Amino acid sequence: MADKTLDTLFHETLKDIYYAERQITKNLKKMARAAQDPELKAAFEAHQEETDNQIERLKQVFELIGKRPQGKTCDAIEGIISEAAEVMEEFKDSPAHDAGLLAAAQAVEHYEMSRYGSLKAWAQQLGMDEAVTLLDETLQEETATDEKLTVLAETAVNTAATGSVEAA
Secondary structure (H helix, E strand, O other), X not given: XXXXXXXXXXXXXXHHHHHHHHHHHHHHHHHHHHOOOHHHHHHHHHHHHHHHHHHXXXXXXXXXXXXXXXXXXXXXXXXXXXXXXXXXXXXXXOOOHHHHHHHHHHHHHHHHHHHHHHHHHHHHHOOOXXXXXXXXXXXXXXXXXXXXXXXXXXXXXXXXXXXXXXXX
């Protein structure tokens, strides 16, 4: 049995988020196509491009630790993606559709922020300065995306979900 060190945990978690990001990039395309609100569609498309860059950064971190980029199934992201698919199906043609999609996207962002925050902290502890910089850049992007989604929810999508322009 291999030693269970912080290095090992870092590598295993890196594989987890690598898998998650690759699944997210596939599903952002579906969510963008499904979104009814043009701003939400644009937000998903912008995050798609951002996610592609984040995957490249993860590959750089793998390189820094001397490992090949490899994912391992992430049950958490599979569950979040499954819930998003359920919303797309069950709320299709409903005023609440985009609110559900946006909520699913924020669940993804919160998961990513948690993972990147832990990886950054561990990289700091392990003295991996270059990895810290790469992981922090992604963490900042994830946080900014979450904030943009919150504004979009509060200013447009949730109001539209009520089915009227003047929500009480």
